[in-house]
Amino acid sequence: MDGFPFAAAIRVRFADTDAQGIAHHSNYLVWFEAARVEFLEHFAGGYQRLRDEGIESLVLEAQLRFRAPARFDDRLLVNARCIAIRGARFRFEYAVERDGLLLADGWTDHGTVNATTLRACRTPEWLRAALTESATAE
Amino acid sequence: MDGFPFAAAIRVRFADTDAQGIAHHSNYLVWFEAARVEFLEHFAGGYQRLRDEGIESLVLEAQLRFRAPARFDDRLLVNARCIAIRGARFRFEYAVERDGLLLADGWTDHGTVNATTLRACRTPEWLRAALTESATAE
């Protein structure tokens, strides 16, 4: 999708559906996360590298807009990009599409924290550099 | 909590936790929904009444702010209130607390749809009346 340097492929599982016959809305946060993990692997050596340094990334805020439902066995693309990095905080944006149709979009804000204390700590330089660079990728 | 006419009790399950040792952020949408279902039971005869009329409520938009993590076996209160009803759309606000400490807040926007076609339909009058009345409850 234009403006997104990365997309993760997601297939809607039967367990993701609910009694409305569509994917339950809480799954989108899980899919955003799955896309973020693949994004970080692609651009920044993986989320595990953060964890190996004793750092975790906490979700601080999230917004989601649901435009059209996803259904069982749908093949989705979860487009992702990092759009801002400031201090210990960064933001990802997402657009979920099926065959070019936008189903949902949203963003998540993250803060890096010490894995033991869960207190805020500065985002490591290598991650800042990688996220900044991802913004200019095609 | 002041300003909220209703609260649902939630206990954090072990399955809700993640490898950061805290409740995974996607659970808050599930807890918001559980509170909403209890809210509708308390004020409006239950969500099943909607379904019995061939109507579903779809989540159209959601926002969440995470202020402090919840942990395994925490007893939470998910305060809920309906703050706006317009046409086929209404908004719920939530505040999740543990022992008086605010852990997270957020809102969800909903639209009523025909259960078969998932197309927007006017919110039934009895639900509008009940939601409006809930706003003045203590």
Add this chain to the structure above:
Amino acid sequence: MDGFPFAAAIRVRFADTDAQGIAHHSNYLVWFEAARVEFLEHFAGGYQRLRDEGIESLVLEAQLRFRAPARFDDRLLVNARCIAIRGARFRFEYAVERDGLLLADGWTDHGTVNATTLRACRTPEWLRAALTESATAE
């Protein structure tokens, strides 16, 4: 239920349902766990006491039989009992009922492990005593 010293109350959430209109079968393992946690709180000072000693309990094996579906908003009782303790291993049995109708039953086998290494360690004496005693409770 006869033969079970304990039951946990579970309410089926909308997020628990799937596109078949029933509770997804994977939820029963989550409900078994929720019942087990409440059971341990009731009889043995809580699962957290184990964790405080640097011990975790791993699920080693599980069996489930589904006899009748649970649906959205159903109020269930998850009856639980500990039926065997040997060395580092113990077994829980469950029966899930709605209004006296048996919906599902099953069991889970558990082993106590060191929380850091995840290697098997002997079940603490206080837990063995508590589990043994629970078997004679009514």
Add this chain to the structure above:
Amino acid sequence: MDGFPFAAAIRVRFADTDAQGIAHHSNYLVWFEAARVEFLEHFAGGYQRLRDEGIESLVLEAQLRFRAPARFDDRLLVNARCIAIRGARFRFEYAVERDGLLLADGWTDHGTVNATTLRACRTPEWLRAALTESATAE
């Protein structure tokens, strides 16, 4: 894996982990299902074909053995095979491996039911034929 005609690739998501730092055991039922859906797509035209005929497959029974934990971001293979078909019932077996190491195995029993009434109905001939044939595939 020897003896299995099919394997589905699963990547452990962060949301799948729990506070023990491993994948929560309930996920294996979800992964079994994901493998089954891919299996049916590969050998039998897909689960949706069943649903299009007004038939659902219910899980009747399940057994799981956990031998070694899976962790965040692990790449797993969920091997699957259909080992028995009798009347309205069939059984799948699974073996979950990571880099050749067996992490878990189990089986699930299924019955075909009318999607509206959820009453047992004979497994369609095309599905019986496809499942039987899969057993001889390499």
